[in-house]
Amino acid sequence: MLLASLSSSSDLFSHLWQTVLPDYITNTLILGVLVVCLTLIFGTFSAAFIVHTNIVGKRFLRWLLLLPMAMPGYLVAYLYTDVFDYAGPVQRALRYWFNWQSPNDYWFFDIRTLPGAAVILAFVLFPYVYMLARTAFEQQDQNLLRAGRLLGLSSKQSFLKVALPLARPAIAVAASLVLMETLADFATVNYFAVNTLTTAIYDTWLGYGDLAAANALASILMLLIFFVVVAEQRARAGQGHQSNRPNKNIEVIKLSFIQQCFIGAFCWILVFAGFLAPFILLIIMAFEYSDLNQLIALLPPSINSIEVSFYAATIATFLALLFGLYRRLSQDKWRMLPLSLAGFGYAIPGTVLAMVLLATFGPLDHMLNEVADYLRLDSPGLLLSGTIFAVVFAFVVRFAAIANGTISSGIEQIPRSVDLAPASLGAGLGKMLIKIHIPILKPSILVAWLLVFVESMKELPAVLLLRPFNFETLSIQIYQLISDEMLEQGALGAILIVLLGLLPIVWLNKERK
Amino acid sequence: MPQITKIRKKILLTFTSLCLISSSLVQANEEVNVYSYRQAFLVKPLFDKFTENTGIKVNVIFAKTGMAERLEREGKHSPADVLLTTDISRLIELQDRNLLQANDAEVLLDVIPSQYRAKDNTWFALTTRVRNIYSAKRLGTLDINYEDLADSKYKGRICTRSGKHAYNIALVSSMIAEHGSAETLVWLEKFKANLARKPQGNDRGQVQAIHQNLCDISLGNSYYFGRMLSDEKQKVWAEAVNINFPNQSNRGAHVNISGMGMAKFSPNTGNAKQLMAFLISKEAQQLYAETNVEYPVRADVMPSELVASWGKFKADDLPLETIAKYRKEALKLIDQAKFDL
Numbered sequence: 075m076l077l078a079s080l081s082s083s084s085d086l087f088s089h090l091w092q093t094v095l096p097d098y099i100t101n102t103l104i105l106g107v108l109v110v111c112l113t114l115i116f117g118t119f120s121a122a123f124i125v126h127t128n129i130v131g132k133r134f135l136r137w138l139l140l141l142p143m144a145m146p147g148y149l150v151a152y153l154y155t156d157v158f159d160y161a162g163p164v165q166r167a168l169r170y171w172f173n174w175q176s177p178n179d180y181w182f183f184d185i186r187t188l189p190g191a192a193v194i195l196a197f198v199l200f201p202y203v204y205m206l207a208r209t210a211f212e213q214q215d216q217n218l219l220r221a222g223r224l225l226g227l228s229s230k231q232s233f234l235k236v237a238l239p240l241a242r243p244a245i246a247v248a249a250s251l252v253l254m255e256t257l258a259d260f261a262t263v264n265y266f267a268v269n270t271l272t273t274a275i276y277d278t279w280l281g282y283g284d285l286a287a288a289n290a291l292a293s294i295l296m297l298l299i300f301f302v303v304v305a306e307q308r309a310r311a312g313q314g315h316q317s318n319r320p321n322k323n324i325e326v327i328k329l330s331f332i333q334q335c336f337i338g339a340f341c342w343i344l345v346f347a348g349f350l351a352p353f354i355l356l357i358i359m360a361f362e363y364s365d366l367n368q369l370i371a372l373l374p375p376s377i378n379s380i381e382v383s384f385y386a387a388t389i390a391t392f393l394a395l396l397f398g399l400y401r402r403l404s405q406d407k408w409r410m411l412p413l414s415l416a417g418f419g420y421a422i423p424g425t426v427l428a429m430v431l432l433a434t435f436g437p438l439d440h441m442l443n444e445v446a447d448y449l450r451l452d453s454p455g456l457l458l459s460g461t462i463f464a465v466v467f468a469f470v471v472r473f474a475a476i477a478n479g480t481i482s483s484g485i486e487q488i489p490r491s492v493d494l495a496p497a498s499l500g501a502g503l504g505k506m507l508i509k510i511h512i513p514i515l516k517p518s519i520l521v522a523w524l525l526v527f528v529e530s531m532k533e534l535p536a537v538l539l540l541r542p543f544n545f546e547t548l549s550i551q552i553y554q555l556i557s558d559e560m561l562e563q564g565a566l567g568a569i570l571i572v573l574l575g576l577l578p579i580v581w582l583n584k585e586r587k
Numbered sequence: 588m589p590q591i592t593k594i595r596k597k598i599l600l601t602f603t604s605l606c607l608i609s610s611s612l613v614q615a616n617e618e619v620n621v622y623s624y625r626q627a628f629l630v631k632p633l634f635d636k637f638t639e640n641t642g643i644k645v646n647v648i649f650a651k652t653g654m655a656e657r658l659e660r661e662g663k664h665s666p667a668d669v670l671l672t673t674d675i676s677r678l679i680e681l682q683d684r685n686l687l688q689a690n691d692a693e694v695l696l697d698v699i700p701s702q703y704r705a706k707d708n709t710w711f712a713l714t715t716r717v718r719n720i721y722s723a724k725r726l727g728t729l730d731i732n733y734e735d736l737a738d739s740k741y742k743g744r745i746c747t748r749s750g751k752h753a754y755n756i757a758l759v760s761s762m763i764a765e766h767g768s769a770e771t772l773v774w775l776e777k778f779k780a781n782l783a784r785k786p787q788g789n790d791r792g793q794v795q796a797i798h799q800n801l802c803d804i805s806l807g808n809s810y811y812f813g814r815m816l817s818d819e820k821q822k823v824w825a826e827a828v829n830i831n832f833p834n835q836s837n838r839g840a841h842v843n844i845s846g847m848g849m850a851k852f853s854p855n856t857g858n859a860k861q862l863m864a865f866l867i868s869k870e871a872q873q874l875y876a877e878t879n880v881e882y883p884v885r886a887d888v889m890p891s892e893l894v895a896s897w898g899k900f901k902a903d904d905l906p907l908e909t910i911a912k913y914r915k916e917a918l919k920l921i922d923q924a925k926f927d928l
Contacts, residue, residue, distance in 0.1 A: 093922040160784075161792075161799040176800055177783075186787050267749075267787035269927055280652050281751060281918045283680070429656055436660035443664055456664050539653045543620055543646035543666070546627075554626045554649065559791045562820065 112196035117203025142348025144575030191266035359565035383530035386469030394477035420475035424535030484518025679911035737777035750926035813880030
């Protein structure tokens with residue numbers, strides 16, 4: 075299929091190859107590597123500090139570090155580029171204080187560059203790594219760490235040599251999620267004026283009107299991700315996983331004052347840059363520009379957003395659980411297939427996915443209408459592609475990878491012996507799953523649901539294209555205003571999207587205590 | 588499995604409710620469905636007025652990308668009646684893909700000048716907008732041509748949004764029509780060399796950059812000037828620039844249109860025709876002129892006082908079809924010049 079589409083549009087392809095494609099590919103690779111490295115540093119270290127040290131304010135930081143997740147990437151990108159731009163308030167203030175006249179008078183980092191985009195993306199995406207790594211660290215068998223210490227490892231060494239390798243499956247899942255999110259992203263990177271492979275997909279499809287070439291490029295993108303994911307799985311194949319005896323007595327490293335300061339600053343900078351700063355900006359805007367009428371007008375889109383996100387999260391989590399358990403318990407040689415396939419939805423840019431769904435549901439709808447005609451029933455119209463069914467379906471496909479990753483890594487942490495125990499006691503499969511596996515998996519299920527819900531609330535390109543008439547969501551409203559440089563008017567809606575995204579985080583935090 | 592059955596029930600419930608919702612959509616009367624490339628809040632005042640006059644409810648979906656694809660996939664079951672776009676190339680794309688049907692209503696043919704509608708009556712312009720060159724106030728009013736953007740005296744002093752934005756592609760198309768591909772490529776390369784920064788942001792952002800002295804010259808559509816002047820925050824940006832109509836001593840300023848067409852499989856053709864007739868009526872054209880600060884396509888409706896104060900100008904009379912024809916070529920040249928990189 076790839077080859078066919080390549081040859082059918084070889085003219086356009088060779089044109090792209092000779093002009094912009096090499097730059098796009100280089101940008102894509104650099105962006106991917108930078109974002110993954112930064113999120114790993116941010117996420118893993120903050121998780122380790124929270125779990126293994128006595129850092130001040132641990133109780134708050136523990137969940138504060140999750141908050142950037144509620145921030146839509148395009149919103150944060152818009153705010154940061156606006157603030158740090160040459161014409162933004164920061165540089166304006168500097169010019170005013172120091173009486174600089176033009177850009178030649180001083181040096182200031184250019185936010186609209188590849189590194190700028192990578193840092194900002196990392197600030198919003200690191201909570202994935204943080205959350206999964208923290209869960210892994212907390213659920214680790216502490217006896218292994220103690221054994222390491224008894225064998226003469228320092229606390230640093232025992233973290234690096236024991237805890238970190240044990241948490242690797244979870245961290246790897248998070249890293250691949252971050253990678254996919256980065257590569258599929260268009261809107262965010264667009265604000266930074268960075269052109270990536272996704273730009274090329276959009277250009278070929280919407281600019282040149284060449285769907286085949288766009289498909290080919292999308293396939294290249296997915297191949298890229300496929301290699302990374304497979305390579306990672308290979309690298310950790312054959313590694314046994316620890317038995318899961320949740321140990322409440324996690325040994326905590328006592329930090330000196332200086333260490334406290336540094337580590338505290340590290341965690342607070344993450345919270346501030348990823349959440350507090352943009353949130354405060356939004357609140358200031360809302361105070362200046364909003365009134366009560368705007369708030370009332372926001373009610374219907376909020377309900378719509380919550381509705382589709384709720385369905386999507388519930389279905390995606392349920393499917394992930396089903397496939398995950400099937401893979402674990404079945405002897406079937408194709409048992410890996412559903413999960414591996416489902417994983418790639420996340421790497422497809424939302425607009426491309428929307429097109430694929432329209433192409434799939436369109437003909438189905440036509441068939442349904444013909445059947446109805448034949449049976450002399452009222453024509454049902456576009457039952458699949460013209461209703462929120464399409465939107466929910468798109469969300470499930472796009473975010474299935476998140477639910478799958480989270481639940482699979484949860485399942486992997488259940489020792490194999492658990493599968494066998496009930497059977498030896500004569501309990502049936504269904505009973506075993508409900509009494510044992512699902513309760514053990516409850517934290518993972520909650521995390522998966524939460525992640526899909528929050529992501530669906532923020533999703534923009536797919537819902538924009540697939541929604542039925544008069545179906546506005548919060549993200550669409552914000553986008554309309556942003557695209558006319560009028561975010562101030564939409565600040566209230568943006569705050570609402572963030573707050574709604576926060577609800578499940580807060581609730582989850584309570585639940586787990 | 589109580590949990591699972593619960594979920595299953597939920598899914599079933601959802602599905603049935605979906606069926607109900609969608610069938611009620613199909614059965615309801617006296618409505619008209621619009622697919623719009625323009626932001627909903629820009630067209631809402633017009634639709635409200637229409638509903639007030641006729642009692643016909645207007646349902647809208649707004650999206651900038653993929654509208655034509657959605658329409659094509661929906662085929663004969665598409666609920667769309669009227670399509671609104673912001674760029675001539677989009678209209679011609681819809682026409683080329685055979686997604687429009689003719690509307691021969693005399694009200695349309697009478698008041699819309701022939702260069703602003705399709706020969707087969709499938710699409711019609713509603714407003715025109717100029718691709719202006721904004722310049723810093725201290726430069727005074729400029730007698731400037733688009734060709735001058737390649738002049739090295741503006742080195743490091745020009746700002747623009749992405750070269751691949753529809754408005755810029757249309758401008759490049761008009762350059763190709765005037766000068767041919769080879770010369771246009773050279774122009775693009777020199778233009779790029781003059782940029783103060785990588786193409787970014789939107790037309791308003793460029794004016795902001797002039798206000799902050801990052802550049803002197805930018806490209807921008809006419810109506811942004813008016814809309815910025817009526818925005819609390821952006822007013823100071825707009826006050827820092829002059830709006831210039833390029834190429835006044837030769838072919839005239841590049842003009843694009845926003846327009847409409849009737850969907851090929853429109854289920855409510857009667858209502859669609861009423862809406863289209865309304866959008867071209869004096870009342871609606873005046874609203875376009877006043878609230879959207881665009882040039883009404885009707886000759887007998889005056890632009891707003893503000894727009895009129897910018898003076899009369901000469902518009903390039905290049906046929907709109909030609910602009911659409913060179914679209915792909917323009918995009919290729921923009922890639923070749925690595926304009927955005």
